[in-house]
Amino acid sequence: MNRTIVKFTKETFDELKSLLLADRNEKHAFLLCNLAQSSHHTCNTVFLVDKIVIFDEKEISVSAVHVEIENDLVNGLFQQFVNGKHQALISCHSHPFEEGNVWFSGIDDANDQKLFEYFYTEITKHKPDAQMLTMVFGQKTIAARGYVKETKVFTSVDQIVVVGYPMKYITPVNKSHEDHTVDMKMYNRQILGFGEAGQKELSRLKVTLVGAGGTGSILAETLVRLGVKNLVIIDDDKLEDTNLNRWQGGKICHVGRYKVNILKDLLYPIAFDLKIKTFESTLFNEEVIDYIKDSDVVIGAVDSNKARYLLNRMALAYLIPYLDCSSGIVVEQGNIKELSARNVVVVPAATHCFNCEEVYFKKTEFAYDFVSESMKKEAQRRKYIQVEDISVKSPSVYPLNMLSVSTLSLEFMNLFWGYKDKMLENTYINCMTLENQGQKIAWEHQKPNSSCIDCQDRVALGDRAKVWELFFKEG
Ligand SMILES: [Zn+2]
Numbered sequence: 001m002n003r004t005i006v007k008f009t010k011e012t013f014d015e016l017k018s019l020l021l022a023d024r025n026e027k028h029a030f031l032l033c034n035l036a037q038s039s040h041h042t043c044n045t046v047f048l049v050d051k052i053v054i055f056d057e058k059e060i061s062v063s064a065v066h067v068e069i070e071n072d073l074v075n076g077l078f079q080q081f082v083n084g085k086h087q088a089l090i091s092c093h094s095h096p097f098e099e100g101n102v103w104f105s106g107i108d109d110a111n112d113q114k115l116f117e118y119f120y121t122e123i124t125k126h127k128p129d130a131q132m133l134t135m136v137f138g139q140k141t142i143a144a145r146g147y148v149k150e151t152k153v154f155t156s157v158d159q160i161v162v163v164g165y166p167m168k169y170i171t172p173v174n175k176s177h178e179d180h181t182v183d184m185k186m187y188n189r190q191i192l193g194f195g196e197a198g199q200k201e202l203s204r205l206k207v208t209l210v211g212a213g214g215t216g217s218i219l220a221e222t223l224v225r226l227g228v229k230n231l232v233i234i235d236d237d238k239l240e241d242t243n244l245n246r247w248q249g250g251k252i253c254h255v256g257r258y259k260v261n262i263l264k265d266l267l268y269p270i271a272f273d274l275k276i277k278t279f280e281s282t283l284f285n286e287e288v289i290d291y292i293k294d295s296d297v298v299i300g301a302v303d304s305n306k307a308r309y310l311l312n313r314m315a316l317a318y319l320i321p322y323l324d325c326s327s328g329i330v331v332e333q334g335n336i337k338e339l340s341a342r343n344v345v346v347v348p349a350a351t352h353c354f355n356c357e358e359v360y361f362k363k364t365e366f367a368y369d370f371v372s373e374s375m376k377k378e379a380q381r382r383k384y385i386q387v388e389d390i391s392v393k394s395p396s397v398y399p400l401n402m403l404s405v406s407t408l409s410l411e412f413m414n415l416f417w418g419y420k421d422k423m424l425e426n427t428y429i430n431c432m433t434l435e436n437q438g439q440k441i442a443w444e445h446q447k448p449n450s451s452c453i454d455c456q457d458r459v460a461l462g463d464r465a466k467v468w469e470l471f472f473k474e475g
C-alpha cells in the first residue's frame with residue numbers, strides 16, 4: 001500500500017494559502033519539493049514542500065474562467081528545476097470563488113494533462129526520478145493529483161499534512177474512497193475528554209519508537225493504549241535481569257530475549273487492529289532509516305546523543321515531529337545531585353531543535369564517533385576528548401521513567417488532538433495535593449533559532465539530506 005503524501009511546514013502552507021487566496025482572482029504557483037522515497041513496498045512516497053515560486057500577475061493573463069501562464073514562463077521554471085537540486089514539482093492554482101468542495105475543472109484537466117505529459121517526457125530525460133503533482137485550492141478545501149504516464153490517468157493524493165504544533169491532516173476532496181474502520185469502543189473514556197477526530201487520526205498514524213529500554217517499554221504500552229495502531233519499534237538489546245526493576249511488563253522468563261520481540265508479545269493482546277513492525281537493530285542502519293522516514297512522528301527513548309543527533313537531522317529533513325524522552329539521576333559522593341525527567345519536542349520549523357541549543361551537541365563527541373578504534377584509544381590516552389560512555393551503567397528508577405513518559409505522552413496527545421487550544425484560559429494540567437492547590441505542568445516551546453544551521457538550511461531536504469551517511473561511513 002504505497003500512498004502519496006504531501007507535507008508542508010505550517011509556515012510554508014500558511015504563506016501559500018495567503019498568496020493563492022489573496023483576492024478573488026485565480027493565482028498560480030509552483031512548489032519546489034524534495035522526496036522521501038523508500039525501497040520498502042509498504043512505505044509511502046512523501047513530497048516535502050521546500051520553496052514556493054509564485055507567478056506575478058503581470059506575467060499571467062487572468063480570465064474569468066482560468067489562469068493562462070505564458071509558455072516561456074513555464075519553460076523557464078522547468079529549466080530552473082532541471083538545473084537545480086529539487087526532486088519534485090507541484091503545480092498549484094486557486095479557485096478563490098469556491099467556498100464548498102473544490103474540483104479540477106475541464107480546462108484544468110486539459111492543462112494538467114499537457115503539463116504532466118511534458119514533465120514525464122522531457123524533464124525526466126534530465127532527472128529520471130523526478131515526480132510531479134498538481135493541486136487546486138478552494139477557500140476551505142484542496143484537490144490534488146498525480147499522473148501515470150503509461151496509462152495517461154490521473155491518480156489521487158492520499159493526504160496533505162501541515163506540520164505544526166498541533167499537526168493538521170487534510171484529505172484532498174478528490175481522493176478515492178479508502179476503507180479504514182477501527183474498533184473505537186475501548187477508547188470511549190478518552191474520546192469523552194478529547195474528541196473522536198483526534199482518536200481516528202491516531203489510528204492512522206505511523207509512529208516510530210526508537211529505544212525499547214526503561215522509558216521505551218512504558219512508552220510502547222502507553223502509545224497502544226492511547227490508540228496508536230501502526231507502531232515501529234527499534235532496539236538491538238536483549239532483556240537483562242537488571243532491567244526488571246523498571247522494564248514495563250518484563251518478567252523473569254523474558255530475560256535473554258530481544259526487547260522488541262517481548263514487546264510484540266505484550267502489546268498485541270491489548271488492542272484490536274494492531275500492526276507492529278520491529279527491528280532487532282540499532283538506529284544506525286540504512287534499512288531502518290529507509291523504513292521510518294515516512295513516519296508521522298518519531299519518539300526517541302535513547303540514551304545517546306549520537307542517536308539524538310541523527311533523529312534531529314532526520315526529523316528536519318523529512319518534516320517529522322520528534323519527541324525525545326529521557327530521565328536522569330546524578331549521584332555524587334553519595335549525594336543525589338539531580339533527579340530529572342526531560343522532554344524535548346522538535347516540530348520542524350515550528351519549535352527549536354536539539355541543535356538550536358548550541359551547547360547541546362558537543363561536536364567533539366561526534367567527531368569521536370567517526371574515527372577508527374585505534375584513533376579513539378589514542379585520543380582517550382591523551383585525554384583529548386571526554387565522551388559519554390553508555391556502557392557505564394547509570395542509576396535508573398521506574399517512577400522517574402514513568403514521569404518522563406507521562407509528560408511526554410501529554411505532549412504527544414496535543415500534537416494530534418490539539419487539546420491545548422481547547423483549554424480555557426487559566427486552565428492547565430494540575431498536580432494537586434491537600435496542601436498545594438496547584439502545581440502547574442507547563443511546557444514552553446521556543447521558536448527555531450535563526451542561527452541554527454539545521455533549522456535554517458536542512459529543513460525539508462528529504463532524501464537529498466542523505467542522513468544515513470552521517471554515521472554509516474567509516475573514516
Ligand atoms: Zn482551475
Ligand SMILES: [Zn+2]
Nearest residue numbers: 353356452455
Ligand atoms: Zn535548530
